[in-house]
Amino acid sequence: MTDSATEAADGKRDRLIASAVELVYRDGVERPTLVQIAEAADVPPGNVYYYFRTKDELIQAVIESRAAQVTDLLGTLDRRRTPAARLKALARNWLEFRDMVAAQGCPLGTLSVELNDHGEDLGRQSEKLFAPLIDWSEDQFREMGCRNAREQALTLISTVQGAALLSCVFSDTEILASQVHRLERWIDSLA
Amino acid sequence: MTDSATEAADGKRDRLIASAVELVYRDGVERPTLVQIAEAADVPPGNVYYYFRTKDELIQAVIESRAAQVTDLLGTLDRRRTPAARLKALARNWLEFRDMVAAQGCPLGTLSVELNDHGEDLGRQSEKLFAPLIDWSEDQFREMGCRNAREQALTLISTVQGAALLSCVFSDTEILASQVHRLERWIDSLA
DNA sequence: GTCTATAAGATGATAGAC
DNA sequence: GTCTATCATCTTATAGAC
Numbered sequence: 036m037t038d039s040a041t042e043a044a045d046g047k048r049d050r051l052i053a054s055a056v057e058l059v060y061r062d063g064v065e066r067p068t069l070v071q072i073a074e075a076a077d078v079p080p081g082n083v084y085y086y087f088r089t090k091d092e093l094i095q096a097v098i099e100s101r102a103a104q105v106t107d108l109l110g111t112l113d114r115r116r117t118p119a120a121r122l123k124a125l126a127r128n129w130l131e132f133r134d135m136v137a138a139q140g141c142p143l144g145t146l147s148v149e150l151n152d153h154g155e156d157l158g159r160q161s162e163k164l165f166a167p168l169i170d171w172s173e174d175q176f177r178e179m180g181c182r183n184a185r186e187q188a189l190t191l192i193s194t195v196q197g198a199a200l201l202s203c204v205f206s207d208t209e210i211l212a213s214q215v216h217r218l219e220r221w222i223d224s225l226a
Numbered sequence: 227m228t229d230s231a232t233e234a235a236d237g238k239r240d241r242l243i244a245s246a247v248e249l250v251y252r253d254g255v256e257r258p259t260l261v262q263i264a265e266a267a268d269v270p271p272g273n274v275y276y277y278f279r280t281k282d283e284l285i286q287a288v289i290e291s292r293a294a295q296v297t298d299l300l301g302t303l304d305r306r307r308t309p310a311a312r313l314k315a316l317a318r319n320w321l322e323f324r325d326m327v328a329a330q331g332c333p334l335g336t337l338s339v340e341l342n343d344h345g346e347d348l349g350r351q352s353e354k355l356f357a358p359l360i361d362w363s364e365d366q367f368r369e370m371g372c373r374n375a376r377e378q379a380l381t382l383i384s385t386v387q388g389a390a391l392l393s394c395v396f397s398d399t400e401i402l403a404s405q406v407h408r409l410e411r412w413i414d415s416l417a
Numbered sequence: 418g419t420c421t422a423t424a425a426g427a428t429g430a431t432a433g434a435c
Numbered sequence: 436g437t438c439t440a441t442c443a444t445c446t447t448a449t450a451g452a453c
Contacts, residue, residue: 081438081439082437083429085437085438088430145342147395148394149254152252152254165396186404189405193401196388197385200335200339201387203338204338204352260447271421272420272421272422273421275449280448
């Protein structure tokens with residue numbers, strides 16, 4: 036897909052995406068300017084428009100980068116033996132980044148909220164962040180023999196997202212920790 | 227507190243806050259310009275600065291307006307006889323506005339996320355939105371004789387917030403509905 | 418006390434240089 | 436193909452008119 040002959044070999048495009056991902060996570064979609072993003076990526080200011088036609092197109096790349104992270108995570112979790120172990124490992128993933136979550140929120144949740152404020156184009160893209168997560172969880176619950184696997188999956192992700200939000204609001208990692216632990220016990224009770 | 231002799235009798239200030247609350251809910255904190263807010267409030271554009279020193283001060287008024295809504299809601303719920311009825315009525319409150327939540331998210335949750343992107347000043351104000359809600363819920367759970375009332379309260383609000391987020395992401399009121407109903411059954415099981 | 422014309426600065430985007 | 440000087444626009448904020 037990526038033709039190294041026509042792509043910049045020095046990866047400026049990738050650096051722009053990386054710094055956009057970072058700045059959008061810290062400051063939201065609206066606040067970071069293209070100049071700030073370019074500076075953080077060590078790319079000349081006006082140069083951004085060679086790699087992206089509009090700012091929205093750069094944001095689109097940020098969304099895809101986050102979606103790819105989700106895919107990677109699920110791929111890693113699939114190596115675990117039992118569905119219960121996979122689900123618990125998923126929940127614990129947020130715990131692993133508890134400090135980050137308490138400081139800036141869940142990268143998926145906050146991005147979704149901000150995208151919803153935008154026009155039709157980007158607004159619906161947030162589905163791409165959560166659908167794989169929920170579908171994957173549903174598969175695990177079903178493999179565990181759960182009747183309403185879909186609702187269980189939504190319960191899991193809802194709670195994690197809500198806990199991440201409150202954890203950030205109160206800058207308190209314990210809120211996230213206690214909810215994740217409760218979810219682990221709940222998953223065990225279903226196994 | 228409000229001196230009608232020095233305040234504009236035609237309520238322009240209140241109209242500005244009202245339209246700011248609306249626009250911030252729809253488009254976030256950053257996107258709406260003072261001109262848009264003024265137009266929506268039927269107030270001359272540059273006139274905003276007579277009522278508010280800066281845009282942040284207007285946003286501050288938006289936060290206080292939302293916080294007042296929370297206080298009002300809790301006051302209404304207090305009229306119910308049992309703590310379980312009060313808690314269930316709280317959860318059902320989000321259900322009442324399910325269409326709004328599915329379209330734009332929870333007014334409290336989305337505002338909190340956006341405030342977190344701002345500087346120190348406004349960033350921490352989101353506590354004022356959720357602390358009363360959680361403290362009040364904790365009181366109800368304790369009155370029900372629950373041991374860890376604090377964690378129960380956090381479970382309740384976390385789940386509602388997460389469900390509101392996913393409900394908005396997928397524009398699906400059913401996600402919110404099924405989670406609220408599950409919470410109602412849970413509260414009943416504790417009573 | 419109430420409001421408006423205007424400034425000062427920044428932002429996304431483009432035309433065209435190298 | 437890669438990059439930069441510059442534009443048109445918009446946004447917050449203010450000085451000062453009524």
